[in-house]
Amino acid sequence: MMNRAQLKRSSILRMAGVEMVDRDGNGETFFLRAARIAAVVAMYWFVSITMVFLNNHLLDNRDLNAPLFVTFYQCVVTVVLCWLMQLFSAACPQLIDFPSVKFDLKTSREVLPLSVVFISMISFNNLCLKQVGVAFYTVGRSLSTVFNVLLSYAILKQTTSSKAILCCGIIIGGFWLGVDQEGTAGSLSWSGVFFGVIASACVSLNAIFTKKVMPAVDGNIWKLSYYNNINASILFLPLILVFGEVERIINYSHLMDLWFWGMMTLGGAFGFAIGYVTGLQIKFTSPLTHNVSGTAKACAQTVIAVVYNYHSKSFLWWTSNMLVLGGSSAYTWVKSREMKKMSSKQPQDSTKEKLFGDRGNVGCQQDAEASGGQDR
Numbered sequence: 285m286m287n288r289a290q291l292k293r294s295s296i297l298r299m300a301g302v303e304m305v306d307r308d309g310n311g312e313t314f315f316l317r318a319a320r321i322a323a324v325v326a327m328y329w330f331v332s333i334t335m336v337f338l339n340n341h342l343l344d345n346r347d348l349n350a351p352l353f354v355t356f357y358q359c360v361v362t363v364v365l366c367w368l369m370q371l372f373s374a375a376c377p378q379l380i381d382f383p384s385v386k387f388d389l390k391t392s393r394e395v396l397p398l399s400v401v402f403i404s405m406i407s408f409n410n411l412c413l414k415q416v417g418v419a420f421y422t423v424g425r426s427l428s429t430v431f432n433v434l435l436s437y438a439i440l441k442q443t444t445s446s447k448a449i450l451c452c453g454i455i456i457g458g459f460w461l462g463v464d465q466e467g468t469a470g471s472l473s474w475s476g477v478f479f480g481v482i483a484s485a486c487v488s489l490n491a492i493f494t495k496k497v498m499p500a501v502d503g504n505i506w507k508l509s510y511y512n513n514i515n516a517s518i519l520f521l522p523l524i525l526v527f528g529e530v531e532r533i534i535n536y537s538h539l540m541d542l543w544f545w546g547m548m549t550l551g552g553a554f555g556f557a558i559g560y561v562t563g564l565q566i567k568f569t570s571p572l573t574h575n576v577s578g579t580a581k582a583c584a585q586t587v588i589a590v591v592y593n594y595h596s597k598s599f600l601w602w603t604s605n606m607l608v609l610g611g612s613s614a615y616t617w618v619k620s621r622e623m624k625k626m627s628s629k630q631p632q633d634s635t636k637e638k639l640f641g642d643r644g645n646v647g648c649q650q651d652a653e654a655s656g657g658q659d660r
Contacts, residue, residue: 320568321568321569324561324564324565324568324569325565325569325577327561327564328561328562328564328565328577328581329577329581329584331554331557331558331561332558332561332578332581332585333581333584333585333588334554335551335554335555335557335558336413336418336421336585337418337589338547338550338551338554339354339410339413339551340413340414340417340418340421341547342354342547342548342551343410343413343414344414344417347536347537347538348532348533348536348538349532350524350529350532350533350536351407351410351411351414352407352520352523352524352527352529353524353529353533354410354548354551355403355406355407355410355520356516356517356520356521356524357548357549357552358548358551358552358555359513359516359517359520359552360513360517360552361548361549361551361552361553361555361556362509362513362552362555362556363510363513363514363517365552365553365556366382366385366506366509366510366513366556369382369506370382370383370384370385382506383504383506383507385506385507385510385511387511387514391500391501391511392511392514392515394497394500395497395500395501395508395511395512395515396515397493397496397497398490398493398494398496398497398508398512399511399512399515399516399519400519401486401489401490401493402490402512402515402516403516403519403520403523404482404486405483405486405487405489405490406516407523408479408480408482408483408486409425409479409483409486409487411475411476411479411483412424412425412476412477412479412480412483414476415473415475415476415479416466416473416476416477416480417589417593418585418586418588418589419586419589419590419593419595419597420462420466420471420476421480421585421586421589422582422583422585422586422605422608422609423458423459423462423463423604423605423608424462424476424477424480425480425483425484425487426455426458426459426462426480426484426608426612427455427456427459427480427481427484427485428484428487428488429451429452429455429611429612429615430452430455430456430484431484431485431487431488431489432487432488432491433448433449433452434488435485435488435489435492436488436492439492440492445618445622447618448615448618448619448622451611451612451614451615451618452611452615453611454607454610454611454614455607455608455611455612455615457607457611458603458604458605458606458607458608458609458610458611459604459608461600461603461604461607462601462604462605462608463477464600464604465597465598465600465601465604466601468598469597469598469601494508505559505563506559509559562574565577571620572616572617572620575612575613575616576613576616579609579612579613579616582609583605583609586605
């Protein structure tokens, strides 16, 4: 009786978080672990949402109208921050863990195909954000999952289950309903929709090319970001010249204002930070939870944009957003269950290796989307 009472009391205390031990056996209480996860998720939401609104503010500057230059500068900021992080990591290895990267021309050439897709992705993504605004941005850029299925079949010959295809059908339905409702409201930008569709396709291509070039950078996402942004910075220069943005930049009345350059630099810093907080959220939760969090964040982002701009949206407009977000969440859930079933059929060692690889792939894809796709 005594032992049973002690076990019962110990169980209650563990449930209350008084002496709960985490998975790693560090004696971390439940409340401390929950608070840490909540802080990481909150940090991801703050960085991601702030970056979208900040980029929308920079791109909506009618006096400048140089979206390629804005994107180019943010790539340069990312390269500089990678270089600074290397210095800080060398000086304080206990506090900062960042890989040492020395520029190698051979590696840069191997990453170049990805960089071409990368600049297409962030360019069309920013053009979409500039044309449609934050409120319609989630719907306008919602076809990434659909293109992922199509391109995976066309390029990698990977088939998709009927349940996953049904989820894609829900997303497409939400997208078309959203376009219809924007047209009914008189706020539809067909160029913005076109840029959003192209950007969605580029996001899927970016994920595929990322997997292909990861061995060239030893599987390290920060090395990939370093080389990718260096290549992008160089490739953007002729594009800025061809599209006539040099003259607009020179004639911009606030070119010498510290406020302008501060906002530009802050946008680049948030672009760099989103990669870190994305990896952090996956580390402390899971790839599935990260995707669910991203979907909830997109919903909150849309609501904030509508309230901030004092817009009044119809029931069907909100329904289109719910269809897009619901279809995306369902697709994530379906693919997660399918991956678990596949993993359970393999030996334990290969299962662990596959799960680790899936975490890395999700991290790479999310970082690619966040630093230049979904959130920019």
